[in-house]
Amino acid sequence: MSAKLKVGVIGATGMVGQRFITLLANHPWFEVTAVAASKHSAGKKYGEAVKDRWKMGTTPIPENVKDLTILDAEDVDKVAGQVDFVFSAVHMDKDAIRQLEDEYAKHETPVVSNNSAHRWTPDVPMVVPEINPDHIEVIKYQRERLGTKHGFVAVKPNCSIQSYTPALAAWMKFEPTQALACTYQAISGAGKTLEGAPEIQGNVIPYIPGEEKKSEDEPLKIWGHVDDEKKAIVPAQSPVITSQCLRVPVLYGHTVAAFVNFKQNPSKEELIKALEDYSGEPQKLGLPSAPKQFIQYLDDDFRPQVRYDVNFEHGMGISIGRLREDKLFDWKFVGLSHNTARGAAGGAIELAELLKAKGYIEAK
Numbered sequence: 001m002s003a004k005l006k007v008g009v010i011g012a013t014g015m016v017g018q019r020f021i022t023l024l025a026n027h028p029w030f031e032v033t034a035v036a037a038s039k040h041s042a043g044k045k046y047g048e049a050v051k052d053r054w055k056m057g058t059t060p061i062p063e064n065v066k067d068l069t070i071l072d073a074e075d076v077d078k079v080a081g082q083v084d085f086v087f088s089a090v091h092m093d094k095d096a097i098r099q100l101e102d103e104y105a106k107h108e109t110p111v112v113s114n115n116s117a118h119r120w121t122p123d124v125p126m127v128v129p130e131i132n133p134d135h136i137e138v139i140k141y142q143r144e145r146l147g148t149k150h151g152f153v154a155v156k157p158n159c160s161i162q163s164y165t166p167a168l169a170a171w172m173k174f175e176p177t178q179a180l181a182c183t184y185q186a187i188s189g190a191g192k193t194l195e196g197a198p199e200i201q202g203n204v205i206p207y208i209p210g211e212e213k214k215s216e217d218e219p220l221k222i223w224g225h226v227d228d229e230k231k232a233i234v235p236a237q238s239p240v241i242t243s244q245c246l247r248v249p250v251l252y253g254h255t256v257a258a259f260v261n262f263k264q265n266p267s268k269e270e271l272i273k274a275l276e277d278y279s280g281e282p283q284k285l286g287l288p289s290a291p292k293q294f295i296q297y298l299d300d301d302f303r304p305q306v307r308y309d310v311n312f313e314h315g316m317g318i319s320i321g322r323l324r325e326d327k328l329f330d331w332k333f334v335g336l337s338h339n340t341a342r343g344a345a346g347g348a349i350e351l352a353e354l355l356k357a358k359g360y361i362e363a364k
């Protein structure tokens, strides 16, 4: 068996960073050998630094990471010198994140990022591995621009889109033209636990800054294509999506109530079959984090429910239910995805697995 790739997590102390650390414990291909965070945390042992703000419930801090000394994420030379690639979950302003992630790439250290900063950089692929794995081909143009041989930045999309974009992707052959998506998003999407967010208890908050634009625009980049003349991903023009995003008192799990119009006229059976049959490159390649069943359809009006369905396929699968005809749109449905597994760290880890399987990430 070949040795595991050495991985750094930058932004390792926050909620998404902690999710990376727990999901990577015992990963068959990757081993966390460096953790980095702000100057404030640098120099402390990871276990000490997070013990009073560990948000992974009963999942313990992995033994192999507990005693790692936190490095300064901005000391790129030092962090990049110790690893083959990094996962990024840093919290800084967007310009600073772009600069920092580029800096790692220029140190020939691939970056797989959970941040939104680079999502609209035209030669940075934004990938859901089941939907647009071919977008990683744009990396050759990014490397040209950055002047790197191995380094690059790849990102995953926002968590909010993952409860309906997979369904629309499965239905592309029926030519969806318009979609409306109202999301009901868990508090962990804001990096908080229920106890740490008194504002959400017994409440629904009707605004999540920046979320509606991401929910409407990001799927279009995912359905776009690599344009070899522009050396960039050119986003698709349709389906046009409109959205409203609400915060609800749930710990994990983003639910969506969605409505769709199609150019064609699919039947309910055809729509359900398309969901259940949909699978992609991760399933073909047998990537370690890939769900066996990417999308499940639940034929029960009371499902999907966060309580029963959020951990479907270890949080990497999507649950759809309540598919029925509508009087304004053609069809409507309810979707559910795990926002910190599929929607954040898990989605980024699956993307890194794809990049390794395709030879973009390797041992230095």
Ligand SMILES: N[C@@H](CC=O)C(=O)O
Pocket: 158, 159, 160, 185, 186, 188, 189, 190, 208, 211, 339, 343, 344
């Ligand atoms: N922006 C999302 C987090 C997903 O990545 C949220 O606020 O729920």
